[in-house]
Amino acid sequence: MAKLISVRELKIDIPKEAQILAERMLSDLEKSKRPVLEAVKTSLDNSFYNPKVGYLTPGDKRVRTELNVSSVQKLARVVFMLEILLRNLDIGAVNTKRELYYICKGLIKNDAKLRPLDFEDQVESDTIVDFIGDMLQVYREELNCFANDRGGQTYSQQLVVTETMADGEKATIDLSTLGTAPFQPKNKPQSLRLKARKKIDFCLVIESEGTANTLQSMGFTKRNNCILMGAQGVPSNAVRGWCKLIEEELAPPMYFFGDLDAYTLQNIFRTLKAGSAASLIRNSHFSAPEVRFLGVLPEDVKKYDLPFYKVRESDPAEARALKKAKDALENDPFFLDKKNKGLSDILRWLMKEKIRCEQQSLFSVDPKDPIKMEKIILEKIRNGSYV
Known part of the structure; x- marks a missing residue:
């Protein structure tokens, strides 16, 4: 099997740690003691945010599972699944979560x-x-478990990507030579280095992949020395890691443009910028702390007379979104931090006004001008109209 690229320099030997864990469980059983498994608690009440760090980090809370009648199946399943993952590591095999389910x-x-x-x-x-990842404090990719590729379709006339393969061979991808095809980062770890043929003025991440494709088709990257990317909703690990790499290696101003609603702010933008509570142990490698929220902003709705929808509290999904927004303002350390007051104010505005405005609403401003959205985006960047 081919050698795999690592996400990071791993400080533990996974097979060795697994063996220690299994021997400890066996020893406890032989001594008539109840084995216990502990994992990092990956939830909001164990999340901390420091703007100098830039992403959500875990606290000291642990999920503790002790052998008893109700937990015996979980502990047995952990050992069962761990054996499958260790075998994959041993022989260099890889699987998705879906495939692991069917292997089981x-x-x-x-x-x-x-x-x-x-x-x-x-x-x-x-x-x-x-649970196994949180217990060993390793990434899923370090267990040779990879997600499907999703999002991150990237266009640029200036960006050149050099990928080093596991065998040492290198491939150079000049995005300007790809025609209508985008470059897409993989959820499987890659060793990438970036170079700009000309100074990159900005990187624009669009929530909707389709709208990013529309901007590209209308010549956005030919008129602007930029990087254009489609996030395709909640950013995948590939998108988050790709944005972080762009930040680290090229340091262009990075802007996110998406819908004006609570879901976009909490689940999409916050995840891109600071990670999520569910992935506390991996946020350091999968977040882009310098990204700014370009819109849609509340003032854009009035300034450009954008069409919007009323949020109906009678609708279970919309009522749930409003409740989550209220919970975020009260409990999410990201939104509670004073540095992110501008984002918190947008959430409060959404709860008060009870509306949502889609990113595509900019096409209503001047329906006869096919690049009006581009003009508005550039105007907003020039004027500092972002949070």
Whole structure:
């Protein structure tokens, strides 16, 4: 099997740590003690935000699972899944979470002794994979478990990417030579170095991949020395890591443009900028702390007379979004930090006005001008109209 690229320099030996864990569990059982597994608690109440650090970090809280009648299946599943992951590491095999679920189903189907460990659905097996990562404090990729590639389609006339393969060979990708095709970062770790043929004036991350593609088709990157990227909703690890790499290696001003609603601010922009509570142990490598929120801003709605939707509290999904916004203002350390007051104020405005305005609404400003959205975006950047 080919050698794989690492996300980072790993400070622990995963097989060795797993062996220590298994031997400790066995020793406890032999001494009639109840084995205990502990993992980092990846939730908002164990999240801390320091603007000097730039991303959410974990506190000291742990999820503690002690062997008893109700937890015996979970502990057994952890050992079962860990053995599969260790085998993959040993032979250099890789899998997605979906594939791991079916590997488990196949092993269980062919061994009656394993039937009590069976998973009803993939959510159950995904939870075990996540628990193992949080327990060992390693990334999923370091267990050779990779997500599907999603988002991050990138266009530029100035960006040149050099990728070093695991065998040492190098490939150079000049984005200006790709025609209509974008460059897309992988969720599988890559060793990339970036170079700009000319100074990059800015990097623009658009929430909607389709709208990013529209801007590109209308010549956005030909008229601007920039990097244009489509996030495709909540940013994947690939998108988050790619934005961080652009920040670190080229340091252009980075702007995010998306919908004006609570979901975009909390789940999409916050995840891109500072990571998430669910991925506390990995936010250091998968966040872009310098990205700014370009819009849609509340003042844009009035200035450009943008069409919007009323948020109906009678709708369960919209009511849930409003509740989450209220919870974020009260409990999310990112929104509680005074440095992010501008973003918190937008959330408060959304809760008060109960509206949502989509990024594509800019196409309504001058329907006969196909590049009006580009003009507005550039105007906002020039005027400092961002948070």
